Amino acid sequence: MQQIASQNAPSANIVIPHFAFGSLAWLTATLFIALSPDAFTTHYFNPKLLAITHLLVLGWISMIIWGALYQLIPVILDAKLFSEQLAIFSFFTLAAGSILLCFSFWNFLLGGVLHLAATLIISAVIGFSFNIFKTAQTSRNKSIERDFILTSTLWLLFTVLSGFVFALNLKYAFLKPEHLRLLKIHAHTGLVGWFLQLIMGVASRLLPMFMVAHSLNKKKLQIAYYCINAGLLLSISSFFLNTIIDIIITAIILITGVFYFVSYLKEAYTKRVKKNFDTGMKQSVLSFVSLLLVCIISLLLLFYTHENHSPRLAIAYGSLIIIGFISSLILGQTFKTLPFIIWLKVYKKLIGKIKMPLPKELYSEKLLTIQLYLFFAGFFFLLLGIILSHHTVITLSGTLLFISALLYTINTFKIILHKPHIHEKTN
Amino acid sequence: MRKRTNEEQNIFELLKGVIDPELMINIIDLGLVYDIRHKPAEEKIEVEITLTSPGCPMGDVIIEDAKQLIENHFRNFKVEILLVWEPAWNKEMLSEAGKKALGSI
Numbered sequence: 066m067q068q069i070a071s072q073n074a075p076s077a078n079i080v081i082p083h084f085a086f087g088s089l090a091w092l093t094a095t096l097f098i099a100l101s102p103d104a105f106t107t108h109y110f111n112p113k114l115l116a117i118t119h120l121l122v123l124g125w126i127s128m129i130i131w132g133a134l135y136q137l138i139p140v141i142l143d144a145k146l147f148s149e150q151l152a153i154f155s156f157f158t159l160a161a162g163s164i165l166l167c168f169s170f171w172n173f174l175l176g177g178v179l180h181l182a183a184t185l186i187i188s189a190v191i192g193f194s195f196n197i198f199k200t201a202q203t204s205r206n207k208s209i210e211r212d213f214i215l216t217s218t219l220w221l222l223f224t225v226l227s228g229f230v231f232a233l234n235l236k237y238a239f240l241k242p243e244h245l246r247l248l249k250i251h252a253h254t255g256l257v258g259w260f261l262q263l264i265m266g267v268a269s270r271l272l273p274m275f276m277v278a279h280s281l282n283k284k285k286l287q288i289a290y291y292c293i294n295a296g297l298l299l300s301i302s303s304f305f306l307n308t309i310i311d312i313i314i315t316a317i318i319l320i321t322g323v324f325y326f327v328s329y330l331k332e333a334y335t336k337r338v339k340k341n342f343d344t345g346m347k348q349s350v351l352s353f354v355s356l357l358l359v360c361i362i363s364l365l366l367l368f369y370t371h372e373n374h375s376p377r378l379a380i381a382y383g384s385l386i387i388i389g390f391i392s393s394l395i396l397g398q399t400f401k402t403l404p405f406i407i408w409l410k411v412y413k414k415l416i417g418k419i420k421m422p423l424p425k426e427l428y429s430e431k432l433l434t435i436q437l438y439l440f441f442a443g444f445f446f447l448l449l450g451i452i453l454s455h456h457t458v459i460t461l462s463g464t465l466l467f468i469s470a471l472l473y474t475i476n477t478f479k480i481i482l483h484k485p486h487i488h489e490k491t492n
Numbered sequence: 493m494r495k496r497t498n499e500e501q502n503i504f505e506l507l508k509g510v511i512d513p514e515l516m517i518n519i520i521d522l523g524l525v526y527d528i529r530h531k532p533a534e535e536k537i538e539v540e541i542t543l544t545s546p547g548c549p550m551g552d553v554i555i556e557d558a559k560q561l562i563e564n565h566f567r568n569f570k571v572e573i574l575l576v577w578e579p580a581w582n583k584e585m586l587s588e589a590g591k592k593a594l595g596s597i
Contacts, residue, residue: 140547143547270547274545274547275514339594423513
């Protein structure tokens with residue numbers, strides 16, 4: 066009998082803290098958006114926006130992705146996680162590091178606190194990367210999804226190391242190129258190399274599985290993989306060359322990669338057996354609309370370099386990727402993964418002995434639906450507020466996002482704190 | 493497919509109580525049960541089951557649930573659930589009720 070994925074699953078106690086911390090970080094970040102609309106109306110290199118962005122990408126997105134990945138590794142790599150202790154170490158260092166980093170950026174403290182935060186984050190990422198590579202070593206799976214995950218981990222390492230150098234440079238200014246060019250490299254290797262590529266690897270496996278779609282053209286994923294990585298390598302060279310042709314070629318290659326990935330998902334969507342989508346899947350599908358908007362805005366940014374409008378477009382571009390695409394995807398996929406993790410933890414030993422609820426019954430569908438609508442309303446107003454440079458609109462957007470995040474957090478903790486309902490099974 | 497005995501038909505009906513937790517449809521309507529062999533002489537029941545995807549994280553839950561359910565009804569029998577991948581599952585294996593539940597018809 067072939068080994069099946071759930072037999073390799075790690076202890077739920079490794080995964081749960083990531084979701085708990087991540088949801089609280091999301092809640093805090095939305096509160097910061099509501100309280101500091103000015104962060105979105107000035108140049109993007111400002112302390113508050115740096116704090117909010119890093120809280121989102123490290124405390125919220127990376128935290129949830131790590132937790133989910135520990136659970137999904139058995140599904141994707143067909144292997145058991147190398148070390149649960151290392152996963153715990155990475156959790157605590159990432160949690161402490163992201164809080165400290167947010168604090169130091171908010172107050173623009175560029176000395177000891179920032180360097181301590183960066184050291185903690187680098188330690189967390191090294192621990193995580195080592196864990197993933199050692200796990201992959203024991204796997205015989207050589208799929209394209211595996212390549213996506215491993216390469217994205219390398220880009221994560223590159224991103225945090227470049228971030229650390231960048232943090233040192235803020236204090237000691239030893240690098241010749243200007244800060245903003247360094248920031249663009251750091252941001253793109255993180256957003257595209259780490260997040261987007263990891264999402265491609267995981268989503269290309271999970272979404273067809275949730276949609277029950279078979280016989281898909283994996284060549285599209287291979288093209289996406291090579292385009293994304295070639296584009297990223299070129300983007301680093303364009304950092305040195307800084308010619309418009311180089312930047313345009315980079316953008317075209319990256320967008321081609323995104324196109325092939327979206328085309329793969331569209332094929333899965335067309336061939337899907339499961340036609341009825343639940344709320345979690347609806348939000349996941351809608352998040353890809355943001356990804357297409359990202360491609361459009363990135364092209365606009367290439368040709369529209371008006372000094373007053375370009376930073377606004379850049380903030381809109383970053384918000385579309387971080388909130389519109391990645392956060393939206395996580396908000397939807399949480400309810401496709403976390404209920405199953407908790408359900409297995411609580412009920413696995415009771416299978417066949419009691420009448421069990423379905424994983425879907427561990428959370429409130431009603432709260433999830435309201436969360437979804439509030440999120441999209443809040444995100445729409447955020448983009449509008451950024452484009453119009455209007456504080457009140459951004460405050461409104463932050464308030465809607467905060468309420469949406471509050472509902473998400475309530476639902477997440479409702480799942481995490483679920484206790485078994487014991488009813489004898491009557492056959 | 494060979495004709496099922498009465499006992500095998502009973503097991504078939506019984507397995508409608510095993511629900512795929514993700515798709516929320518029973519494994520019979522999903523077409524996951526390929527064969528049921530009731531062997532009274534050996535006091536053994538064998539059930540061949542597949543999954544909609546080899547990576548299905550709920551695989552062992554479905555298998556364990558099916559095993560427990562049959563064991564509860566056939567207490568003197570040894571129940572063996574065999575996970576098979578051939579032929580690979582496809583949507584043609586869904587029953588009409590299964591297709592309807594998934595929104596395919």
